Amino acid sequence: MLIAAWNVNSLNMRLPRLLAWLAANRPDIVCLQETKLEDAKFPVLETTAAGYTAHFAGQKTYNGVAILVRSDLAASEVAMGIPGFDDEQKRVIAATIAGIRIVGVYVPNGQAVASDKYRYKLAWYAALADMLRGELARHPALAVLGDFNVAPEDRDVHDPALWAGQVLCSDPERAAFRALLDAGLSDSFRLFEQPERTFSWWDYRQLAFPKNNGLRIDHILLSPALASRCAASRIDRAARKGEKPSDHAPVLVELRD
DNA sequence: ATGGCAATGTTTCATTGA
Numbered sequence: 001m002l003i004a005a006w007n008v009n010s011l012n013m014r015l016p017r018l019l020a021w022l023a024a025n026r027p028d029i030v031c032l033q034e035t036k037l038e039d040a041k042f043p044v045l046e047t048t049a050a051g052y053t054a055h056f057a058g059q060k061t062y063n064g065v066a067i068l069v070r071s072d073l074a075a076s077e078v079a080m081g082i083p084g085f086d087d088e089q090k091r092v093i094a095a096t097i098a099g100i101r102i103v104g105v106y107v108p109n110g111q112a113v114a115s116d117k118y119r120y121k122l123a124w125y126a127a128l129a130d131m132l133r134g135e136l137a138r139h140p141a142l143a144v145l146g147d148f149n150v151a152p153e154d155r156d157v158h159d160p161a162l163w164a165g166q167v168l169c170s171d172p173e174r175a176a177f178r179a180l181l182d183a184g185l186s187d188s189f190r191l192f193e194q195p196e197r198t199f200s201w202w203d204y205r206q207l208a209f210p211k212n213n214g215l216r217i218d219h220i221l222l223s224p225a226l227a228s229r230c231a232a233s234r235i236d237r238a239a240r241k242g243e244k245p246s247d248h249a250p251v252l253v254e255l256r257d
Numbered sequence: 258a259t260g261g262c263a264a265t266g267t268t269t270c271a272t273t274g275a
Contacts, residue, residue: 009274010264034274036265061265062273109274149275168275201275204262211259215275241259247275 001255002026005104005145005218006239007033007201007248011064014246015043021239021250022050028070029097030250031104032056033147035064042066057081057090065093065104065146073097083134085127092128094135100226100255101139103132105146110167118167121149125176133183142223144185147248149217150177152187156216158197168217185221188233188253200235201248209240218251229255 004027008014011032022030030052035042037058047054051071057080058064069075075095082092091106105128110121136142150173154160163169181187189198199214208214222230232254240249 013264111273111275147275166275203275207259207261209259210261217275238258244263247263 001028001098001100001257002252003029003100003102003143003145003220003255004250004252005031005033005147005220006250007106007147007218007246009034009036009246009248011035011037011043011066012041013244015046017239017244017246019046019050022052022068025236025252026070027252028073029102030068031093031102031145032066032068033064033104033106034062035066036061037064055093055095057093059090063089063091063106065090065106067093067095067102067104069095069097077101082124082127082131085124085131087124091124096139099141101135101142103135103142103144105144105148107147107149109149110173113165113167113170122172122176125173125179129176129179129183132180132185136184136223140223140225142185143220143226143253144180145220145251147217148177148219150174151215151217152177152219155196156199158199158213158215163215168215180221185223186227188220188222188227188230189216189235189251191227191230192233198235198237200251202240204247218248220251220253222253226255231256
């Protein structure tokens with residue numbers, strides 16, 4: 001089973017790329033972030049024609065998440081948002097597919113350390129951790145994937161000195177991310193030997209991508225039951241190349257049956 | 258095997274992202 005997450009930075013702009021990527025990779029499940037679409041404008045016809053059933057929670061301009069499920073699989077218990085956490089922003093969607101609980105997340109960016117948006121990010125992370133403890137109790141096979149907007153360690157940063165203490169790399173954010181691991185989840189990427197300087201996001205500016213000046217901020221977290229089934233975890237850097245790319249690359253895991 | 262911000266709406270600039 002192939003499961004992926006991709007921050008597409010506008011599904012409108014990225015639909016041709018997404019469809020080509022689905023055709024080339026045929027994942028079973030894909031979580032999308034930053035669709036930036038109202039639900040009425042979700043490209044249901046196109047994703048259906050591509051062989052996927054779409055579940056989505058969107059809004060105009062910002063945020064927006066979706067789960068695409070290959071049409072031969074059924075999704076149940078579809079849920080949006082974080083229970084008990086009042087949030088206008090569409091950042092979480094969950095579903096149960098083939099016995100696996102999938103939680104797709106688009107964590108707030110935080111903008112700048114000590115800003116209101118930064119405080120919101122930390123509160124949001126705490127609420128997510130609460131939610132995931134409950135999900136883990138109910139679903140032994142749990143995958144939490146998407147854009148976490150945190151580079152967990154210095155090796156996930158192209159220039160740790162440049163980014164030290166900055167948003168996406170600050171200690172409170174890293175602690176908030178680590179709390180998800182402490183709840184019983186594994187960063188699937190680190191279950192395997194990985195090439196140095198592997199990232200999932202590159203700024204559109206300053207030749208960041210060709211210079212590989214990136215961050216690893218998109219992650220797939222797995223419960224112990226799924227970590228033991230995980231055969232590979234990788235980042236599809238090639239999907240960041242060419243014309244009109246998203247600034248993020250897709251992240252993927254392969255699970256054994 | 259790459260390219261010097263991009264996407265959106267309030268549109269001809271401001272806001273946000275990471």
